[in-house]
Amino acid sequence: MSDASHADVAAVIKSLMREVPDFPEPGIQFKDLTPVLADARGLATVTDALAAVAPDVDLVAGIDARGFLLGAAVAIRLGTGVLAIRKGGKLPPPVHRETYDLEYGSATLEIPADGMQLTGLRVLLVDDVLATGGTMAAGVTLLEAGGATVTAGAVVLELAALDGRSKLPDVAVTSLYVV
Template sequence: MTTTDIATLIASHMREVSDFPEPGIQFKDLTPLFADAAGLAAVTDALAEAARGADLVAGIDARGFLLGAAVAIRLGTGVLAVRKGGKLPPPVRSETYQLEYGTATLEIPADGVELSGRRVVIIDDVLATGGTLAAAARLLGHCGATATHAAVVLELAALGGRDALAPLTVTSLLAI
């Protein structure tokens, strides 16, 4: 499927929800895309192509879990769930960061998963301000891994998230 075909597919399956999760936010919901078998397969293939060379996939809580697991299967790697704060049993490594509408914390297990020297691609559904993906990259770095790439389905280009991720390579399947 071409880049244009993927972008058209994503746009045709995306719905916009006004004032969610707070007034003034225009939430881009990709749930219809993920519920469509052909759409999910096409997006998974495109994200996996962008992620070649990684030996681990990190999926961001929560929609990044769906995509990250699918991409990991395509690449033949493992997947690491990067969770929202308070969802994992201790001990954890954590990173707190700014969102466009508040603050949040990401966590990964502090033990049980060897990250030192791993080349990790970070997968999520949407790139907005870049705070979540940048926090995930920092968190992985604190554990000795190298975030080599970030790949997302949708980029909200006007919010400048790509700039917050420099020098990390970023792939978005649709930028609006």
């Protein structure tokens, strides 16, 4: 994506994103992407930009939950399937499972270990926000456990101060808008 088009995408996101002060706790300036995804132009702009990150993949994987929406839209653009990376306990066994630390506790992500073949697939990993990097790193670990290669990661918004990229040293991550 050229610098001019990247600036245009970032401008669309910034114009539609809602900022909510003191949520989920005092001092936090929450960045709400819901209006971006609910706007036809915003969704199309974000989808096209995310699809441009890795146009030569076999599968798009979206992380629970807004990554599902984005991943499906990007997969349609790329002519691939989409894999939903689910929160723990939502899939029937057997599953590949990865538990990771959050700012206030831990979480678990899962993908099916049966019923689909990931070995050798090139995957674009998509999520809405890159914050501390734990969720996306867990997604990479899961996909690799299934035999896939994550060729790139892509997010709509990156919270740069939280340094999530440091948990993804081997994955090229594209952020459409960085704050």
